[in-house]
Amino acid sequence: MLSAVVPVRNEEENIAPLVRDLYAVAERIPLSEVVFVDDGSTDETRQVLKSLRHQYTFLRIVTHNRTAGQSAALWTGIRVASNGLVATLDGDGQNDPADIARLYQCYTANADKEGPLMVSGQRLERHDSFTRRLSSQVANSVRSVILRDHTRDTGCGLKLFRRTDYLQLPYFNHMHRFLPALMLRQGVKVMHVDVTHRPRLRGQSNYGMWDRLWVGITDLCGVMWLQRRARTSLTILEE
Secondary structure: OEEEEEEEOOOOOOHHHHHHHHHHHHOOOOEEEEEEEEEOOOOOHHHHHHHHOOOOOOEEEEEEOOOOOHHHHHHHHHHHOOOOEEEEOOOOOOEOOOHHHHHHHHHHHHHHHHOOEEEEEEEOOOOOOHHHHHHHHHHHHHHHHHHOOOOOOOOOOOEEEEHHHHHOOOOOOOHHHHHHHHHHHOOOEEEEEEEOEOOOOOOOOOOOHHHHHHHHHHHHHHHHHHHHOOOOOOOOOOO
């Protein structure tokens, strides 16, 4: 069975359409619960979620009493998820929940022969401003060269993995931007699936270019440090 985890902050207008799309996906694949993590919203996000809970029984709501960031919201949601497999997506409506089925099909087709596996979405066409596309392209290029994670779009929120693999990762703020590299460090194979990207129709982005740039440089150095100190795999024999 599969859980979906969706971090949201001030997305009151996007909640209902996103829940409807997720319900449609749940009719195609074994998606039994959707965990929305309200990361300290100051609008009606929480109230909208609560109003939908009686109609959609797969809906779970977790709330942060203050804004802690996307990585913290994902960590909270994945910890409380009930199923062994977890899919993540952004709460702004730009990730198409229908693409979760693509990730799930790739996972089920390859998990047995590949061992521990994460399937990561990569957006074919970005429907964002020129500034956001440019900053993302530069960040992805630098990160890919330095960390060698073979991922061209680590910022895509659509990912699917085993809950236990994620919970073994070292936690730090902004870690969601480095999940492929962190999973590879843990011995998890990463595969990529092309996904769609929708325009933002409602609300405003909670993230700016410059705050991501400066924080990203610091985090990149930290992940490099983690990679160099990763445990090597050992074969242990008892005699």
